Amino acid sequence: MLCAVEAHHAGLLGAHARVIPRAKLRPLAVTRREIARLGPPDGLELAMPAPEMPRPHRGVSWAVGDAFSGKVQAGWLTALPGRIVIVDDGLATIRLLELLTGRAWTPLLRARATASPLRKALGVAAGLRLRAAARAGRLSVFTALPVPAELAQAVRDRGAELVTHDFAWLRSQPLRGPGPRERTVVLGTSLVRNGLIHRDRYFTWLAGLGSTEPVAYFPHRREDPDDLARVREQPGITVYDGGAPAEMTLRGLAAEQRVLSLPSTAVTSLRVLLSARGVAVETVDVPDEWWTAQAAPSLRSHLSMFAHHDTGVTG
The missing domain is CATH 3.40.50 (Rossmann fold)
Incomplete structure (x- = not known):
């Protein structure tokens, strides 16, 4: 969620964007409350949590963190987003970049995942769709991670935009107060x-x-x-x-x-x-x-x- 806010601040999500957190996840609720307290960037709406992933309108930009989610991958195949922005999801982001730059029929699956044939087929189809978006100039990856130079070049050679950030929005916000007192x-x-x-x-x-x-x-x-x-x-x-x-x-x-x-x-x-x-x-x-x-x-x-x-x- 924080990286989605940073991506909007950096101009990757257009003039107006909605951030929709999943319901019943306390960390997301706390993070949403803290972002609202600070005041989100202009043009960003913090929507109420939703129990199910919303289906975006065809052709709109779609920012996601968990690119290995089955629901997200199915959405890429059925909703046909206009532009896909992958916002940082930790170490999984590096794995995604490695899979994207690998063989064309490599499925997009989590590390150590045990997948059924149907789930593997979805992962293969999602990978093909994401690589096609990259070739068409419709895929951006937004991350604060240190992407190895060789991997970063391979991503760009695929046609994807790789944007690194340093939490510019968060660094510009006033501090709420002192943190823990322990050294x-x-x-x-x-x-x-x-x-x-x-x-x-x-x-x-x-x-x-x-x-x-x-x-x-x-x-x-x-x-x-x-x-x-x-x-x-x-x-x-x-x-x-x-x-x-x-x-x-x-x-x-x-x-x-x-x-x-x-x-x-x-x-x-x-x-x-x-x-x-x-x-x-x-x-x-x-x-x-x-x-x-x-x-x-x-x-x-x-x-x-x-x-x-x-x-x-x-x-």
Whole structure:
């Protein structure tokens, strides 16, 4: 949602745009409320949450984050949008770019997804439609991620427009107030819930941090509630559950504070937002023994994009 606002601010969505969040998702509700409080850019309407994805009128521009959604892909085939704008959806954006620049019949499917023949067929058709939009000059990708130069050139060679941004709209907004008082802020991770790192290794590391100094912990939106309950039991760790993206919640940190995170796309955006304030944003180098058998080498390679010039850990 935040990247959709930034895309409109950057002029990719035309003079008028509507942002329609999915219903019954608390993080989206909190983010919508915070954007409304700040005041969205001119020409942008924050619509009420909808239980189902709306079907856009034929020929209008369509901005989406989750390009691997079956409903989104079906919409590309039936609604025939005039222009498609892919707004940043984290690491999935890099995978999408790799698939788009791969073989023509490669289906657009999530990493580690187990798909039925029908779902694969939809992914193939969606990929063909998206590549056709690129060749026609009707596909834009809007991201704050560091896209490798070779991949970025391959995307442009396909005809797609690749636009990078630095959260210009958000950086121009006034700060709401001071953030957490703790010197060290830890970003939660989805790697545990997704079965990619061992739970006990992660909690041993957190316990070590909390025994050294007070720690502010900001959960990932997909963390398991039982895991969060366990985090709250760790001495020295305070869990802040604001619900809004870290980019909005933590942009007021002071120079004497630091952010620690396992490999995450939030590291990139927070560095953009906090560098001028002198706040260190450090990626934790995940030891080999933390990874589970489900963490494929390709995934670990993707995550390594966000682990440069940072700090290590001991598990």
